[in-house]
Amino acid sequence: SRQHTVEGITGTDGKTTTSNLLHSILIAAGRRAGLVTTVNAVIGQRQMDTGLHTTTPDAPDMQRYLAEMVAAGMDIAVLEVTSHGLQQHRVSACDFDLAVVTNVTHEHLDIHGSLEGYRQAKAMLFHHLAAGKRKPGVPKVAVLNADDDSYHYLRPIPADRRSVYGIEGAHAVDASLVATGIHRSASDTRFTVQSDVGDFDLRTVLVGDYNISNILAATGAALALGVPVEAIQRGVWDVKGIAGRMERIDEGQPFTVLVDFAHTPNSLERALETARTLTHGRVIAVFGSAGLRDVQKRAWMGEIGGRLADVTVLTAEDPRTEPLDIILSEMARGAEKAGAIEGQSYYRVADRAEAIQFAVDLARPEDLVIACGKGHEQSMCYGTVETPWSEHQALREAIRQRLGREQTGAQAR
Numbered sequence: 217s218r219q220h221t222v223e224g225i226t227g228t229d230g231k232t233t234t235s236n237l238l239h240s241i242l243i244a245a246g247r248r249a250g251l252v253t254t255v256n257a258v259i260g261q262r263q264m265d266t267g268l269h270t271t272t273p274d275a276p277d278m279q280r281y282l283a284e285m286v287a288a289g290m291d292i293a294v295l296e297v298t299s300h301g302l303q304q305h306r307v308s309a310c311d312f313d314l315a316v317v318t319n320v321t322h323e324h325l326d327i328h329g330s331l332e333g334y335r336q337a338k339a340m341l342f343h344h345l346a347a348g349k350r351k352p353g354v355p356k357v358a359v360l361n362a363d364d365d366s367y368h369y370l371r372p373i374p375a376d377r378r379s380v381y382g383i384e385g386a387h388a389v390d391a392s393l394v395a396t397g398i399h400r401s402a403s404d405t406r407f408t409v410q411s412d413v414g415d416f417d418l419r420t421v422l423v424g425d426y427n428i429s430n431i432l433a434a435t436g437a438a439l440a441l442g443v444p445v446e447a448i449q450r451g452v453w454d455v456k457g458i459a460g461r462m463e464r465i466d467e468g469q470p471f472t473v474l475v476d477f478a479h480t481p482n483s484l485e486r487a488l489e490t491a492r493t494l495t496h497g498r499v500i501a502v503f504g505s506a507g508l509r510d511v512q513k514r515a516w517m518g519e520i521g522g523r524l525a526d527v528t529v530l531t532a533e534d535p536r537t538e539p540l541d542i543i544l545s546e547m548a549r550g551a552e553k554a555g556a557i558e559g560q561s562y563y564r565v566a567d568r569a570e571a572i573q574f575a576v577d578l579a580r581p582e583d584l585v586i587a588c589g590k591g592h593e594q595s596m597c598y599g600t601v602e603t604p605w606s607e608h609q610a611l612r613e614a615i616r617q618r619l620g621r622e623q624t625g626a627q628a629r
Contacts, residue, residue: 218311222292223315225294233458235295239251241450243451244454245438247443250285252278254266313348313355314440318364320364339373360381363383379436379440382432393410395408404419405420434452476586495582501575503521503531511546517547517550521554527575529571530551587610
């Protein structure tokens with residue numbers, strides 16, 4: 217890490233998207249940048265999977281990726297950094313030059329014990345920034361979110377410079393990078409960025425205001441690296457989607473189907489709010505809550521589904537060694553708290569493939585089906601065994617099965 221500029225991006229939600237946005241911007245600027253996220257590693261023309269479940273690679277793997285970047289002539293490394301990765305010292309040997317936070321919300325309390333413990337784990341990236349080896353001519357820069365509570369406890373951590381971003385409103389008064397004049401349409405989102413280098417316009421196909429925030433985070437990091445505005449504009453527009461993030465599945469069905477990685481209360485709420493803007497029909501949500509993980513969020517996520525979706529289908533999401541019926545009962549309690557009625561506006565379908573088929577079969581023209589929680593992941597954990605799983609494949613097969621039945625029925629008539 218001492219042989220190139222290293223950018224670390226952390227947060228509860230939006231880390232992978234922000235990392236990919238920054239990498240795209242750097243490539244558009246002609247910079248030789250490598251990327252390591254929880255989805256993959258990109259070194260030049262090579263792309264490699266980084267694991268079955270979301271986490272920062274182990275320290276030896278991370279150093280191997282960085283060594284390969286050096287060998288390939290990369291001079292910038294963009295690293296997605298999780299709280300697990302920080303607390304388990306997977307990036308302790310990395311000397312960061314720039315630290316970015318997206319947000320810090322309720323998650324991983326099973327590991328960190330409390331929200332305060334989780335915040336302290338996230339703050340480790342910024343302490344690493346301050347303590348890391350200095351490289352000639354490279355300042356230590358912190359990129360902070362004025363719209364998030366993390367701003368108040370991350371800001372006092374020493375840095376040479378701070379870039380603070382926010383969406384126009386009450387919190388943006390502290391921001392040096394502000395999104396204003398937001399225009400949303402079915403095809404894109406456009407907004408103006410007010411910054412210290414002047415105002416400029418950005419356009420993206422990524423949906424949801426949370427992606428405006430992610431774009432601002434990547435923009436703040438890029439400006440700190442001296443990237444021209446034109447490259448930022450081009451790099452943001454070049455990102456047409458992130459694997460498993462509000463990703464459309466199209467098999468010719470007369471309704472919308474999306475895959476999203478939302479697996480926290482905050483990200484699920486944002487995903488369902490965004491889904492509502494993408495359809496004139498019903499929102500049908502399929503999601504679960506992981507076993508041996510933060511139990512407090514189960515009822516909370518059930519409540520969010522019951523409140524924001526027209527139909528909620530509760531199902532498995534890596535139950536591990538916990539009884540799935542207990543997890544589903546805890547989620548159902550939250551759904552009922554929001555007024556959902558079992559058998560009418562919410563259902564329990566333990567098998568995830570069957571739950572997805574059930575949701576797809578429920579959909580009418582103009583409805584939207586969104587499967588949340590697995591996203592890009594390639595496995596599902598039952599007991600102590602990782603079983604191959606693809607959310608994309610499960611949805612495609614469910615749609616094809618429904619369309620096949622309808623075609624057979626039409627021919628019979």
